[in-house]
Amino acid sequence: MASTDSIVFYDIASAPPLRTFSPNPWKTRLALNLKGIPYRTEWIDMPDIASLRERLGVPATRTLPDGSPYHTLPVINDPSTGAILGDTFEIALYLDRTYPCPTYPVLILPNTTGLTAAFNAHIDGLFTKYVALCDQMPWDPRIADTVKSIFAQRFGITSYEDLQLKGEAREQTLAALESALGELAKAYRHTGGTTDYVWRPTGTESALAQRPPPGREQTGPYLDGERPAYADCIVGAWLKMMEACMPPEEWARVRTWQGGLWGGVVDGLESICSVDKRRRLETKVRAMADEDEAHQDTDEQL
Ligand SMILES: N[C@@H](CCC(=O)N[C@@H](CS)C(=O)NCC(=O)O)C(=O)O
Structure with a gap:
């Protein structure tokens, strides 16, 4: 349970009911939930x-x-350390x-800090290109006009509505996103090298030969192994933004791409997506910490 000593997590406020919808706050919320650290949210x-x-x-x-x-x-403000x-x-x-x-479970596995930082930058770049598709941000009506004029000023346009993608241009952007996610899907399937054929039904003989038998492909929901790490939170954060801010029928399409991989990734993170029902997670998180301890013991024995 969050107490007065708990971490204060500042997140961007949505319209009621308050919920997380922007990608960077999602990364930190997923990280806090994955570690099972008590915190309380201040909505800004x-x-x-x-x-x-x-002020801070x-x-x-x-x-x-x-x-x-x-x-x-x-x-974040952690009163227990002053950070x-x-x-x-x-x-x-x-x-x-x-x-x-x-x-506590580890977010960034040993010797993967640089790799995870580079992955973070890559994923931010990938999804930012398609952020215009996320045009249903749940701003509180109290401030929606102010937010829109801030964005219009930032992009040097007269009206926020000019940013909206419509018709054929929107379909083309969706197709480009599908293709970009196809590239990313290769990271979830540790097979077939980096050829396009990892996620297409046909392919070169050598790519086909690298595939494991049907049913034994690595298809997520995590990038590596049986439990999420921070890299999974990074991808998950952007997908959760799409879930919250795309027209629902388009998000439903994204979920099915690459054999349903993205729906599976979001569903696989479900237990660490909660905004305030942490208790539900504690057993799972404890189990993960035990697993880490077991890994560490094994490493020490080697
Ligand atoms: N490099 C920063 C980026 C954080 C960031 O861009 N946050 C966005 C939300 S996803 C934000 O607060 N935007 C406020 C605005 O657009 O005015 C980080 O990793 O924390």
């Missing part, structure tokens, strides 16, 4: 992020095209350092 309206960060003394980690600071969430952090990757590293294995 998007136009108030800059003043929050200034957390410098901006991004810059707008005109060079001015771009204040973002998530931020206040405002960058998702920094937060993941901090959580692993401060809440270590074996008491």
Whole structure:
């Protein structure tokens, strides 16, 4: 249960009922839930992020095209150590350092920090290209007009509505997203090298020969093994954004692409997606920590 000593997690407020919908806060929420660390959420309206960060003394980690600071969430404040952090990757590293294995499951496996950072940048780049498809962000009606004018000003357009993708252009963007996700799907199927044929029914003989027997392919829901790591939270965070912000019929299509891989990834993370029902997770998270301890014992014996 969250107490007064619990981590305070600042997330971007949606319309009621309050829920997480933006990708970077999702990364941190998934990470906190995966580790099973008690926390409470403070919901911040998007136009108030800059003043929050200034009040907490957390410098901006991004810059707008005109060079001015771009204040973002998530931020966490951990009263037990006094740490206040405002960058998702920094937060993941901090959580692993401060809440270590074996008491807590590990987010970033040993010797994969650089790899995970590069993966994070790659995934952010991949999904950002298609973010115009996420045009149903659940802004609170109280601030929706302000948010839209902030975005319009940022993109140098007169109306937020000009950002909307429609008709054929939208279909083409969906097709490009499917293809980009097809590339990413290769990372989930540790077979067939990097050829396109990993996720297509036909292929070169050598690619076909690398496939395991039907039913024994690695098809997620996690990138590696039987449990999620931070890399899974990164992909999961963007998919959860699509689930929350795309027209439902389009999200339903994304779920089915690459043999239903993306639906499976989101469903596989379901137990760590909860906003406030942490108790449900505790048994599962404890089991994961035990597993990490077992791995560590094995490593030490080698
Ligand atoms: N590099 C930062 C990026 C965080 C970020 O871009 N957050 C977005 C939400 S996904 C945000 O707060 N945007 C506020 C805005 O657009 O004004 C991190 O990893 O924490």
